Amino acid sequence: MLTGKTAVVTGGSRGIGKAIALKLAQEGANVAVLYAGNEAAAQETCSLIEQSGVKAAAYRCDVADDGQTKETVDAILAEFGGIDILVNNAGITRDGLLLSMKEEDFDTVVDTNLKGAFHMIKHTYRHFMKKRSGRIINITSVSGVTGNAGQANYSSAKAGLIGLTKSTAKELAGRNVTCNAIAPGFIDTDMTAALPEKVKEAAVEAIPLKRMGSPADIANLAAFLAGDAAGYITGEVIKIDGGLCM
Secondary structure, X not given: OOOOOEEEEEOOOOHHHHHHHHHHHHOOOEEEEEEOOOHHHHHHHHHHHHOOOOOEEEEEXXXXXXXXXXXXXXXXXXXXXXXXXXXXXXXXXXXXXXXXXXXXXXXXXXXXXXXXXXXXXXXXXXXXXXXXXEEEEEEOOHHHHHOOOOEHHHHHHHHHHHHHHHHHHHHHHHHOXXXXXXXXXXXXXXXXXXXXXXXXXXXXXXXXXXOOEOHHHHHHHHHHHHOHHHOOOOOOEEEEOOOOOO
């Protein structure tokens, strides 16, 4: 159980982030939900979190912006009194073949998906060190493990997130702070729902379990990694992909 602990979930208003936020709340954690633009969705998520009898608050924050991120972390520390769990889930896509990919599309994806996590870790780092405890969970992707055609920017950012995870794990291990990464495969979210039907059918056919995963699959592992039972696991990248990249 996570009773009395405070979790921060970036990109927490929908999809995988929302599922993680709700699961952590069910385990007893207070939750700060960071969102980029959809305030209504963030407030709805907070209302659902509060049904678990815990505290919730939404913060609008572009994690790609270092200054905004620092201000938001400071605000969370002031309102909640501390942070025990950080889930770096915020992510975007700007897919396209490398040959025709605009530099802006490459930079935007890297700035949110990789630098966003860097900013969040950087601005909670000192707090975790002083507490001498904490859990950092980064949501990467199997695209960062194997690469993916048409996603040079996304795969690069998610691969970089794996390196960031391992470096953070080594730096903070001496302070009893763990840092792990979850690498989802094809998960049934708004992002995958937008794919053409033939692409989805081909994806499912390639998955040994013959189905997409659910946001709850990711949330269950995040809750485990956030808890006491995972205290001796750090620097790991755990795939949840139905066997796609075994």
